[in-house]
Amino acid sequence: xxxxxxxxxxxxxxxxxxxxxxxxxxxxxxxxxxxxxxxxxxxxxxxxxxxxxxxxxxxxxxxxxxxxxxxxxxxxxxxxxxxxxxxxxxxxxxxxxxxxxxxxxxxxxxxxxxxxxxxxxxxxxxxxxxxxxxxxxxxxxxxxxxxxxxxxxxxxxxxxxxxxxxxxxxxxxxxxxxxxxxxxxxxxxxxxxxxxxxxxxxxxxxxxxxxxxxxxxxxxxxxxxxxxxxxxxxxxxxxxxxxxxxxxxxxxxxxxxxxxxxxxxxxxxxxxxxxxxxxxxxxxxxxxxxxxxxxxxxxxxxxxxxxxxxxxxxxxxxxxxxxxxxxxxxxxxxxxxxxxxxxxxxxxxxxxxxxxxxxxxxxxxxxxxxxxxxxxxxxxxxxxxxxxxxxxxxxx
Amino acid sequence: xxxxxxxxxxxxxxxxxxxxxxxxxxxxxxxxxxxxxxxxxxxxxxxxxxxxxxxxxxxxxxxxxxxxxxxxxxxxxxxxxxxxxxxxxxxxxxxxxxxxxxxxxxxxxxxxxxxxxxxxxxxxxxxxxxxxxxxxxxxxxxxxxxxxxxxxxxxxxxxxxxxxxxxxxxxxxxxxxxxxxxxxxxxxxxxxxxxxxxxxxxxxxxxxxxxxxxxxxxxxxxxxxxxxxxxxxxxxxxxxxxxxxxxxxxxxxxxxxxxxxxxxxxxxxxxxxxxxxxxxxxxxxxxxxxxxxxxxxxxxxxxxxxxxxxxxxxxxxxxxxxxxxxxxxxxxxxxx
Numbered sequence: 001x002x003x004x005x006x007x008x009x010x011x012x013x014x015x016x017x018x019x020x021x022x023x024x025x026x027x028x029x030x031x032x033x034x035x036x037x038x039x040x041x042x043x044x045x046x047x048x049x050x051x052x053x054x055x056x057x058x059x060x061x062x063x064x065x066x067x068x069x070x071x072x073x074x075x076x077x078x079x080x081x082x083x084x085x086x087x088x089x090x091x092x093x094x095x096x097x098x099x100x101x102x103x104x105x106x107x108x109x110x111x112x113x114x115x116x117x118x119x120x121x122x123x124x125x126x127x128x129x130x131x132x133x134x135x136x137x138x139x140x141x142x143x144x145x146x147x148x149x150x151x152x153x154x155x156x157x158x159x160x161x162x163x164x165x166x167x168x169x170x171x172x173x174x175x176x177x178x179x180x181x182x183x184x185x186x187x188x189x190x191x192x193x194x195x196x197x198x199x200x201x202x203x204x205x206x207x208x209x210x211x212x213x214x215x216x217x218x219x220x221x222x223x224x225x226x227x228x229x230x231x232x233x234x235x236x237x238x239x240x241x242x243x244x245x246x247x248x249x250x251x252x253x254x255x256x257x258x259x260x261x262x263x264x265x266x267x268x269x270x271x272x273x274x275x276x277x278x279x280x281x282x283x284x285x286x287x288x289x290x291x292x293x294x295x296x297x298x299x300x301x302x303x304x305x306x307x308x309x310x311x312x313x314x315x316x317x318x319x320x321x322x323x324x325x326x327x328x329x330x331x332x333x334x335x336x337x338x339x340x341x342x343x344x345x346x347x348x349x350x351x352x353x354x355x356x357x358x359x360x361x362x363x364x365x366x367x368x369x370x371x372x373x374x375x376x377x378x379x380x381x382x383x384x385x386x387x388x389x390x391x392x393x394x395x396x
Numbered sequence: 397x398x399x400x401x402x403x404x405x406x407x408x409x410x411x412x413x414x415x416x417x418x419x420x421x422x423x424x425x426x427x428x429x430x431x432x433x434x435x436x437x438x439x440x441x442x443x444x445x446x447x448x449x450x451x452x453x454x455x456x457x458x459x460x461x462x463x464x465x466x467x468x469x470x471x472x473x474x475x476x477x478x479x480x481x482x483x484x485x486x487x488x489x490x491x492x493x494x495x496x497x498x499x500x501x502x503x504x505x506x507x508x509x510x511x512x513x514x515x516x517x518x519x520x521x522x523x524x525x526x527x528x529x530x531x532x533x534x535x536x537x538x539x540x541x542x543x544x545x546x547x548x549x550x551x552x553x554x555x556x557x558x559x560x561x562x563x564x565x566x567x568x569x570x571x572x573x574x575x576x577x578x579x580x581x582x583x584x585x586x587x588x589x590x591x592x593x594x595x596x597x598x599x600x601x602x603x604x605x606x607x608x609x610x611x612x613x614x615x616x617x618x619x620x621x622x623x624x625x626x627x628x629x630x631x632x633x634x635x636x637x638x639x640x641x642x643x644x645x646x647x648x649x650x651x652x653x654x655x656x657x658x659x660x661x662x663x664x665x666x667x668x669x670x671x672x673x674x675x676x677x678x679x680x681x682x683x684x685x686x687x688x689x690x691x692x693x694x695x696x697x698x699x700x701x702x703x704x705x706x707x708x709x710x711x712x713x714x715x716x717x718x719x720x721x722x723x724x725x726x727x728x729x730x731x732x
Binding site for chain 1: 419422423425426427430431433434435436437438440442445447448451498499502503505507510511521524525526528529530531532533534536537540541545593596624625626629650653655656657661682685686689694701705707711712715719
């Protein structure tokens with residue numbers, strides 16, 4: 001028996017024949033297909049309406065403030081531009097849509113405007129401080145000299161802020177020496193040991209983050225300087241900064257340690273590690289970037305805070321390297337006392353010191369960001385550079 | 397061959413092992429050490445609060461309720477009260493929150509919903525950096541850059557909204573040809589603007605963090621049902637983030653109440669209960685402490701500590717309220 005393909009019609013049942021498959025045929029006259037625009041993107045019409053509304057707003061604002069109403073000056077122009085721009089974009093949105101579209105457009109303008117305002121405020125702060133203080137920064141002696149024997153009216157080629165920078169560094173080192181073990185130790189206690197006592201500690205520490213910085217300074221002033229009879233010194237200032245940032249660092253570290261996955265701890269314990277080894281080899285290394293961020297942000301807060309230092313350290317015009325030796329200056333205090341003196345030269349010096357302080361905070365902050373970056377996602381910078389050099393050049 | 401062990405007659409009877417969770421060896425040292433550190437921090441931080449209360453007690457007992465109702469601070473004449481400084485503290489903080497709250501909310505919304513994804517992490521870093529900028533820098537900014545403009549704004553407010561008691565300025569003529577700028581500077585209004593720059597990033601960071609945890613499924617559901625972006629924000633993001641909004645605002649308020657150096661730089665001290673925020677001169681608790689600690693005797697120091705204690709209690713209540721609100725709300729889930 002051989003199988004021969006049947007070439008005849010299939011046996012017909014009393015049913016309609018199945019629809020035949022139709023091959024698509026290409027029509028040469030049709031325009032070539034173009035990729036569709038993204039659905040989420042605004043069409044050219046909408047974009048034109050958006051941009052055009054703001055241009056119209058600017059033109060209207062110019063007419064209103066410069067020609068119609070007696071509102072001179074850039075601030076009024078900007079205010080008028082913003083409010084008229086919002087109004088015009090509301091009108092253009094209302095021409096094509098309903099109330100909902102109008103609300104959406106107005107809300108978007110308001111949100112973006114507020115963000116721009118905040119950005120402008122930040123930029124104005126940094127630029128203003130740098131612009132008023134750049135002249136002393138160019139003198140080398142500003143970085144390598146102190147203010148001993150320099151009068152408030154003397155020029156910028158004498159005197160500097162070395163003593164303030166040194167003082168800040170020493171006070172910060174004292175504060176770090178106290179708060180780093182205590183703060184992280186408390187956080188470890190609260191998360192890893194636990195118990196009722198840990199809950200009490202956590203409550204008190206969280207409550208003490210509310211302590212205003214000036215009250216921390218007043219506390220150290222009363223106890224250390226008045227009651228114990230110690231002189232005003234860098235040590236007292238370091239203690240005041242410690243009292244202020246200890247709860248902040250403890251609380252932030254606690255938050256960081258609490259988000260370490262419990263599975264890691266349990267895996268370590270299941271492998272037979274003791275609790276101490278689990279903390280030292282698993283929990284703390286996992287939380288290292290977060291802990292670094294917590295500590296550095298606390299330190300940045302401490303280095304910039306003036307009020308505790310104002311009460312406890314006293315302002316010296318000369319370089320002091322011994323924290324127990326008596327009055328010591330620091331950057332915030334230097335800025336404050338120079339601004340308070342009212343002398344234009346001193347004020348400019350204060351702005352220069354403020355720029356230096358900003359740079360210091362920026363460096364600390366960048367350090368925190370670099371340390372906090374999750375490892376493993378990106379290879380380290382050096383290997384990335386090394387890999388790029390030969391292959392990229394060949395392929396391009 | 398398998399042999400079945402038979403208990404010998406000389407073996408002790410089997411008894412259950414004693415299990416103990418008490419740590420041994422290095423663990424015991426670790427536990428005790430951690431407990432000691434915790435206890436010492438408790439002593440230090442709790443000690444500050446207890447010390448303040450202990451020092452404040454004699455003053456509070458001596459002056460009684462008049463400590464809260466008297467507005468003058470004249471230790472030489474034995475007249476001490478914090479009514480004026482409390483009023484000043486609250487008005488500076490309220491002005492700061494008036495500016496900081498909408499800006500923080502809208503900026504947080506911008507970062508989490510409106511900003512292009514590419515620049516989002518940069519903006520987050522920028523806000524964090526703003527929070528780390530020293531307050532004295534904002535003080536300089538407020539004193540030298542903003543105050544002249546703030547004075548003009550104050551004059552404008554007095555001219556057009558002067559019928560509201562808050563915007564009145566005494567001893568001036570708003571319609572005069574040349575206006576007396578000295579009556580409008582160094583006010584609670586000017587100080588509040590500088591303080592708002594300090595508290596805004598703090599509040600904004602909390603709000604943004606909560607907004608970023610909005611379940612994406614709910615946001616997409618709102619968009620799929622045809623909501624505009626703003627409709628999605630009002631129906632999903634804002635209700636979800638309500639706890640963060642309130643909590644962040646209260647945290648900012650707590651910081652604004654205790655802010656010292658920018659206020660000291662800007663305001664000129666005046667001891668008077670006045671709601672007129674545009675007028676020159678006011679005082680806050682912290683500026684009072686910063687101004688008077690130097691020449692204070694022991695009893696005056698106790699009075700200053702009492703004022704500091706009251707300020708601490710207020711910020712404590714505000715911060716605790718913020719923590720409770722953030723933890724209670726749905727958005728608190730997973731937020732530490």
